Amino acid sequence: MHFVNQSYQYDHPWSHVVIGMWHKYPNPKCTHVVSIDVLDRSVDPKSGVIRTERILGCKQKAPKWIVKLFGGSEDAFVREISFIDPRTQNATITSENLSLSQFATCLEQIQYTPSPTTPGCTLFLQTAEIQARMAIWRSAADGLEKWMAQRFEQNAQLGKMAFTDVLRRLWDERQVAHV
Amino acid sequence: MAESLAHECTPLKKEYDSCFNAWFEGYLEPAVSASSSRDRYSEYSQRKAEEFQQKCGKIWEEYRGCVHKALKEKGLDAMIQQSREENPLVQPPPLP
Numbered sequence: 130m131h132f133v134n135q136s137y138q139y140d141h142p143w144s145h146v147v148i149g150m151w152h153k154y155p156n157p158k159c160t161h162v163v164s165i166d167v168l169d170r171s172v173d174p175k176s177g178v179i180r181t182e183r184i185l186g187c188k189q190k191a192p193k194w195i196v197k198l199f200g201g202s203e204d205a206f207v208r209e210i211s212f213i214d215p216r217t218q219n220a221t222i223t224s225e226n227l228s229l230s231q232f233a234t235c236l237e238q239i240q241y242t243p244s245p246t247t248p249g250c251t252l253f254l255q256t257a258e259i260q261a262r263m264a265i266w267r268s269a270a271d272g273l274e275k276w277m278a279q280r281f282e283q284n285a286q287l288g289k290m291a292f293t294d295v296l297r298r299l300w301d302e303r304q305v306a307h308v
Numbered sequence: 309m310a311e312s313l314a315h316e317c318t319p320l321k322k323e324y325d326s327c328f329n330a331w332f333e334g335y336l337e338p339a340v341s342a343s344s345s346r347d348r349y350s351e352y353s354q355r356k357a358e359e360f361q362q363k364c365g366k367i368w369e370e371y372r373g374c375v376h377k378a379l380k381e382k383g384l385d386a387m388i389q390q391s392r393e394e395n396p397l398v399q400p401p402p403l404p
Contacts, residue, residue, distance in 0.1 A: 144336045154310040164313040177353035186313045208391045212400035215339035227387040
């Protein structure tokens with residue numbers, strides 16, 4: 130089992146971050162994400178909560194030994210479910226790998242809320258649980274988990290930088306245009 | 309805007325995404341403002357949910373049909389079904 134825990138603050142209000150969420154890809158900093166499709170979306174008329182289910186297609190070069198042992202290809206798919214609640218100003222995004230899931234799971238949870246300390250900013254919390262599923266050779270399982278955790282951290286870092294760019298482009302440039 | 313997993317669905321995806329984004333941008337900030345009054349918020353959510361269906365319902369049906377067909381062809385629907393059974397996530401997860 131590997132755990133990852135990160136937090137970060139974006140210099141944009143919550144509504145801007147949540148609108149920006151849908152513009153994150155394609156992104157030159159995240160070329161591993163090659164496709165996104167919405168599988169399901171609903172707007173709850175009572176609570177106003179928007180639930181979206183998406184499938185993301187990624188191209189990730191796995192080490193040869195992982196491909197040999199676990200099969201799989203360059204194409205990896207991820208299922209993402211998000212809930213956006215304007216009433217509580219809370220957005221949660223849960224993602225899980227579909228590919229290689231019979232061997233290991235990477236369950237990620239992201240939360241965006243207005244920053245409790247800095248007005249006009251948004252707090253980003255990210256946790257991930259990476260676990261090998263079957264009773265396979267301990268060292269192989271550890272290796273797979275470790276590789277997934279490394280990729281996850283790398284991608285998380287790129288994702289933060291990429292999203293910062295998107296928000297800047299979407300909102301700061303808009304402000305300038307209006308002046 | 310990113311591509312669809314199936315080339316033929318990409319134009320439908322782009323049209324649907326544009327429709328949703330336009331609606332969503334108009335929806336969010338007034339929703340946050342209306343959240344202080346329960347009645348006003350309910351009335352607003354109801355109206356906006358209907359408006360989303362009216363504006364984007366048709367393109368959604370076309371896009372969803374295309375994607376579901378592609379998922380079956382690529383053999384991905386079984387994986388998705390299994391993931392849905394294990395983690396349905398029909399409600400938001402509890403806050404940490």
